[in-house]
Amino acid sequence: MHQRATTRQPAVSGLFYPSDPTTLAAQIAAFLRRTPPVPRSDVPPKALIVPHAGYVYSGPIAAQAYRLLIPFSDRIRRVVLFGPAHRVPVLGLALPETSAFRTPLGDVPVDVAASAVALQHPDVERSERAHLLEHALEVQLPFLQQILDDFAIVPFVVGWVEPHKVAEVMTQLWGGPETLIVVSSDLSHYHPDAEARALDQRTLQRILAFDPTLEPDDACGSTAIDALLIAAKQHGLTPELIAYGTSADTEGPLDRVVGYASVAWFPAHGAATHLH
Template sequence: MMDKGTEPRIRQPAVAGMFYPDDADALRSMVRDYLAEASAPTGEPPKAIIAPHAGLPYSGPVAATAYRTVAPLKETVRRVVLLGPSHRVPFRGLAAPDAEQLRTPLGDIPVDTDALAEIAELPDVGMLDAAHAAEHSLEVQLPFLQEVLGDFRIVPLVVGDADPDTVAAVLERLWGGPETLIVISSDLSHFHDYATANRIDEATAQAIATLHPERVDHEGACGFHPVRGLLTSARNHGLTGEVLDRRNSGDTAGPRDQVVGYGAFAFHEPEPAHG
């Protein structure tokens, strides 16, 4: 909790102006355009999603497909548990930032510091600002979350080397009810030719949709550690997985000789039994 008169500790954006526009109006317009172009959801809103985290011209159209399914939860979700892989800092476990707010050009998002305190006692959970300082995997998700949810608190965790059970234990502690949405940030395969990428990404997408964490590896998804943890938790909670969209940079904004794969996935809780 902040003392009156003290400035909040803010995690400043690291990739604004590179991965997405640093101008609020341009960013808001881009995100809204992607959401408007995304396929309309057909089922109930999800408990969890997986969305990609490249520069928005590349992965934004695919990410928007996941976030459009979340839009109906605007009045329900009050906390987002956001996990993404570490691209720059090697470490073991899961890392929280020493920040009270996360900033984007669209405004500041309050960090759920109570939730972070709740998981601090778990094995391999610690505070490591260096893991967050230049990391894009969480940051690229924030403008979408701000646009579709509006007012919420966030639990931002960068995931290093962590086994599925370690990640699942954290998710279990934070699972909550309808007020909590879980978001995993991950791209799929990297730097294969278009045909090879499609083959690898299709296999990974099916493993994710059918909740088989053991079939998701570093070749298939850069965020395989948090993805495996979510799939483990999803199994435990009886969720069902769904592939919403699967494309790559050769489909969206780049050449096809070396592509990065992107997937959007949703995970739904079972329908309540009626006695």
């Protein structure tokens, strides 16, 4: 099946983030202003793990990861996105049939050449249905549009598939400093706040220790996180925990929270200068 010259329309504009472009841009700018200063570095992060809830809940945590891209806005030209399937059962990994994704900030092109490379993997297929209502990838795009100058995406919805297969796809598209990998995932879901924080700290310790055995109860994007841990170890990346919080820190109740974290992965030779 060929990639169609059509545009995937936003599914959660006005729900997870503002539908008005001026309001949306102002909200993201405010999140970024409230983050710590961007650390000095000559290399961009190679990969990020970022949350995907409504911006009022997880936007401040996501912004702390995305701020790391600001000095490299003209260098990162391809973003390879991996997010879990929330709406439609998926076997393997699903690329869209459309050639662009629309948000209130404009259209983001899908990287046709990189998609063709990924489709050579037996676990990758095209499925417009998998992408139609999925929010996990969509909510990342306005942050990227606000920061990066000119980029294309390779957006994967990750379903039932072994993590090492997803790691193979990551490695296919690894590229150089022009390519960023983004794994979209929240952490624990619907526990009391204190319990969620304890669970999430254990999960984050496992992520930082390259333990690729996370399950969906640990993080909804566990398959892609496990894959990133496999690929990051193979490529010698070093992780940094950037930010952590729960929905109770912003707008949510204390008795049923969702955990959010941002983790960045750097080439080992550059990691020590980033965040200390």
